[in-house]
Amino acid sequence: MRRILLPAFLLTSYFLSAQYRQDSTAVVNLLKADYATLASFDSVRHKQNVTYDYLLVEEGEVWSLARELEYFREKAIKKQQRADEFSIHSVRVSGATAYAVYDLKSVIKTNDKSRNYHWLETAIFRKVGNQWKIALIHSTEVMPHQ
Numbered sequence: 001m002r003r004i005l006l007p008a009f010l011l012t013s014y015f016l017s018a019q020y021r022q023d024s025t026a027v028v029n030l031l032k033a034d035y036a037t038l039a040s041f042d043s044v045r046h047k048q049n050v051t052y053d054y055l056l057v058e059e060g061e062v063w064s065l066a067r068e069l070e071y072f073r074e075k076a077i078k079k080q081q082r083a084d085e086f087s088i089h090s091v092r093v094s095g096a097t098a099y100a101v102y103d104l105k106s107v108i109k110t111n112d113k114s115r116n117y118h119w120l121e122t123a124i125f126r127k128v129g130n131q132w133k134i135a136l137i138h139s140t141e142v143m144p145h146q
Contacts (some may be wrong), residue, residue, distance in 0.1 A: 002143075022096060023093045023132070027093070027125050028086075030133075034050070037082075041075065041076035043069050043072050043073075046072070047065065047069075049133060050127065051126055051133045055135075055136045055137075056136040059139075078110050079110075079111075081108070081110075082108050082109075083107045084105070085105045087103040088102045098124070099125065103121075105117065106119075118141070120139075120140050124136040
C-alpha cells in the first residue's frame, strides 16, 4: 500500500505545484498587462481585466470602476505618458483567489514635465471561469525620505 500511496502523493504534489506556479505567473502577467492599459488609456481592455465589482483604493478614497474610467478620460486628454516598473514581493494563490504585494515605480510625463512615483500596492485577484481578473487594488504612495 505504501508503494502506491507515496508515488501518488508525489505525483499529486508535483501537479499542484505546477498549477500554483502557472497561476502565480498568470496573476503577475495580468497585473502588468492591466497597468499597460493605464499607459495607453485603453478602458475597454481594462474593463476586461477586472471583475464586475472591482474597486481601487487610491489616495484615501475608494474608487469604483466608473470613477477610474473617469480618471482615464481626464488623463487621456492631457496626453500623459507613463512607464512602469514592478518589483513583486509576494504572490499567493488559494483556489480561485490570489493576491500580490508589489512595489510600483512609475515615470509619468505630462506636457514635457516628468515626475517619478513610487507606490506599495496590494492586488486581489479572482478566477472567473478559467481567467484571472483583478478584484481590488490598494495603493499607497511611498514618499521619499526627507
